[in-house]
Structure formats: C-alpha cells, structure tokens
Amino acid sequence: MINALVNRLLLSVPVLIGVVIFGFLLIKMAPGDPAQIMAGPTATPEVVAQIRQQMGLDQPLLVQLGRYAERLVQGDLGRSLISNRPVVSELAAAVGPTVELMIASLIWAVPLGIGMGTIAAVRRGSWVDRTIMAISVAGVSLPIFFIALVLMQFLGVTLQILPFMGRGGPLWTVDGLRHIAIPALSLGLIFVGPVARMTRSSVLEVLRLDHVRTARAKGLTERRVILRHALRNALIPVVTLIGLQAGYLLGGAVVTETIFSYPGIGRLAVGAILSSDFPLAQGTILVLALGFILINMIVDMLYAILDPRAQKS
C-alpha cells in the first residue's frame, strides 16, 4: 500500500513538470503585456522597457522558463502584478475555501447519486427507475452555470432563504454553511446524475454475477444481498468514475466560484487570467493540476481498499 503510494507520488513528478512548462507557455501565448500592466496605462515606453528588463521579460523564452523553474523549487511563485502580494499567500488563502466547496458538494452528491442508482437498479423497469433516470439525464444535460443561476434566483432572490454571494466563514460555522449552501448545491448537482447512472448500470451488472446468487443461496436477506454483495462490488467502477470526473469537478468549481463570488482558487484563476496577472495565473494552474493529481491519488487508494485484487499489483 505504502509502496503503491510512493510510486504514485514519483509518477506525478513528470506530470507536474509538464504542467509547469505547459502553464508557462500558455501564459506566454496569452495576449497582454505584463510589463505594460505593471507600469500602468500612462507609463512612457522607457518605463515599460525598464520594467520589462527588471522582470527578465526581454530574455529568451528558455531562460525565462529556467528562472521561473528555479524560483519555483524554492517555493517562490513571484508576486501578483495586481495586488503585489506574494502569489503563494494568495493561493494559500484560496485553497481552503475551494477544498471546503468540494467537500460540501461531494458529501451529499455522491451518496445521493449512489442511493438513487441503487434504487433504480433494484427497481429496474419500474416508474421509480424511469423517474430517477430522467432526473439524472436532466442533471447531466444542464450546464452548471445554468443550474447555479436558477438556484441563485430561486433560493437567493425569490425565497431569500440563503445568501448567494461570497463566503461566510469556515465550513463549521453557521454563516459559513449558509453561504456555501447554494454553491455546493450547484456544484454537487452536476455530479448526482453521472454517479447515479454509473451506479445503476454497475449494480445491475453485479446482480447478475454468480456470487450474488451464492449470497442468496446463503439465506441472506435481500437487503443484505443488495447492500453487502451487489452495491459493495458495484462501487468499484463508480469510484473510478469519480476520479475521472475530477477535472469536471475542478472546472465546475471555477464556474461556481466565479458566479457566486466565492473566494477560492477558481475565482482567483479567472480573475488572474482576465487581468493578465501572469504569475498568479501560473500559480493557480499549478494548484489546480496538483488538485487533480491529488484527487486521483485518493481515488486510487480508495480503489485499493474497495478491491483487494488491486492491491497485489
């Protein structure tokens, strides 16, 4: 288990190097001149040229990349061009809220999806099944910004039962919970459909297997057969799906945070890109990539726990 984890960590190093290079080039290709932004719109060309030289932007691309990498390994991501604060502290302040948002979204969406999928599988062909599947299709088809806006309008504006702007504090405070409710509802909803559909087909498949028949022949109650022998085994592909959807989750977080002015990594990334704040943008790309790797690592560990056959390799 620990070996596998170390292996995974080592494997993620080249991925991270790739992300650093790609993120760097991406920002370089983006329109907008960082030196001009720092200098301000009224600066003379001489001042801009001076700033450009100071920042090393007149050097060849490879040299710039080398310097960037050098500072990176020292934990220095530069300073934001807009706020002039260190990028690292900007990122540190935003990671917590984003992690909170993801937890708050997944903690209800994944169990709900699994529950809906299981019920649909057990009651296959009934109106219950058809209703659940119709809801899932709707959930899969609706774009997150639309869900977010509808929820915002309905719960926040019309009913006025929940705030829909910003963050109220940490997750464990009442105000924090109230503020995260609508964003977490929006982000979670896009997950319910895929998880429900995957669970349904996975449970249906497992229900046909020989060992489920054995479980029935043991005289177990149907409930136990479904929960302990069908669902337990069916979760393996569902967990894989959740890992594959990690990118979807991060992307969804970007949209959700932007819509609800929620101070997380996603909003930070969008803001940085729109204002050509390239050190900050590079930083957020790095953090998002790290998040992706981390989620997949967690999924891999879960997979090993769920499927003893996977532990050997």
Added chain:
Amino acid sequence: MTQPLLSIENLVVEFGTPRHRFPAVNGIDLTLEKGRTLGLVGESGCGKSVTSLAVMRLVPQPPGHYAGGRIMFEGRDLLSLPEAEMRKLRGGRIGMVFQEPMTSLNPVYTLGVQLREMLQAHSDLSDRAARDRAIELLDMVGLPSPAKRIDDYPHQLSGGQRQRVMIAMALANDPVLLIADEPTTALDVTVQAQILELLQSLQERTGTAILLITHDLGVVAETCDEVAVMYGGKVVERAPTGALFADPQHPYTIGLMAAVPRLDAPADRLATIPGSVPPPWANRKGCRFASRCPLAIDVCRAEQPPLAAIGTDHSVACWRAPIEEIAA
C-alpha cells in the same frame, strides 16, 4: 413408510415473457431419501440446473415462472412457503454448491467474512465463535492451514480450494440436503476426484442427502445411489445407479453411455448422439427425443410416453421399452 426428505411432484418451470412461455422443466417427479445421493443427469439445457435452482426457489423471476407442481421438503411445499421461511431454509436446512468456484465467491471479502456471514445468518453466534467455527469448517473440507487461509481473499486460492470453501460454506449450518450443481465441472480431473471424495466422506459423517446435478456419468457411477436422467425438461429414466448402468432402458441413456470414452475398448472416434436437443419452443408433440432416436416409430412422434415402471425402482419413459439387448 416415512415421507421422503425431498419430493418433487410434477414440477413445471417456464421461461419467457407472460405471452410466450416455454417450459424448461416440464412436469418432473423426483424423490430423495434422507442421507442418500440422487444424481440428476443430462446434457446442457435439459433443465437439470433449473430444477436445482427451483428447490432453492432461486430461479430468477422474471423471466422464470413456477407454472405448476410441488416441491415437498420435510413435509412443506417450498413453492408456497413465505419468502422469510424460504430464506431460513436456504443455507440452513438446504445448502448449495455451484458449478463455478471461480466466480461463486465474492471477490471483495475474505473467506472468513463470507463463511461467518453464512453462519450468522442462521444463528446468533458471536463474531469470535463464528470465526472459530469457520476455521473448523475449512479444516473439515481439507483446506491446508485454515487458521491462516481464512483471511485470504478468493483470488488467492486455486479453483479446487475455492470449491472446498464453497462446500464448507454450504455445509456450515449442517444442512439435511445439499444441492451440488455440477460441483466438479470447472475443475481439472484430479481435483474433481478429490472433491467427489470429499463430498462422499462428508456425507458419511454428516448424513446429509445430496442432490447431485451433473452431465458426467462417471461422476454418477462413483457417487450416486439413484439416478434420474433428464432430457428436454423431463425425466426419461429413473433407477438405482447399479440397475441403470447394468440395464439402461431409454435410448437416450443408452446413447449417453455409449458416448462415455472407455479405456478398455479404444475407439478411433467417440460415439455421439446425432442431432442436438430440440429447443424448448420446438414442437412438443410426441417424445422429445424422437428426432434423434434410432428406434423411433410413429407413436413416438405422436404422443408423449409416460414414465412407467419396468422393474423394481426402475422406470422409463419410452414407447419402445423394455428394450432388449441392442447391438452396441
């Protein structure tokens, strides 16, 4: 005369949609006494597995459907028992071993967990006591170092070992009836012999009656007291094992026996029965075997022969019976 342990009376199990049903088991009668072994023989699709599942009431519904008959077990009709009562019997008074040891155990739980679950579903043993009993059971079926292997997962075992575990599980609650559906088919020959020996020695110790489903006449000869030969959803011949092998009366049984490879009379080609089993939805007038039978006459194609006694304990469903010695 005491009642038999298990008696299947005119059982009909159909498959299909409500509008198009065809029988996989079409009115069979079987009886099994306490402590005896009944072999149910036939080729794929003859209805023998469906019969065994029907006794457990595990025929998937739909598409399956119990269309008629009774399955009397210890004086109660299993087909009309409430589900909760039936569940107590499954794994309790009736144990079952399936054909595929590779897939019949749940891959995500250890042997111990799966055995314990079986024990605790039918008793209020503590985890500790159930574990001890599980180790005892694994020891009984001859799994080496059971105290260690109990925490293994099924994929860490060979096919033969898994089948031993399945047998341990089926016998966990001292069933009076053990249904073994092709317990050795998926195993290689030496392991087959071991498993059969194991079943027999366990039967001697526990007095369990065994309903053995197989397509292998060799297995029948070694283990069964009585044999019922099934063809096309019907029992076509029923006799004590010795009598059946000495004097097979149904042309299908004779054909089956001719098809068993013999070491003492080497042949260039193995004998076969020409043709194949007609599908259940094919024309059901007459004897189901008529289309493949070398002895078929007009009446065979027109009317179904009843299962009729032709000797002590020996019955056959054939218009041409008793068949005199035919050239083999």
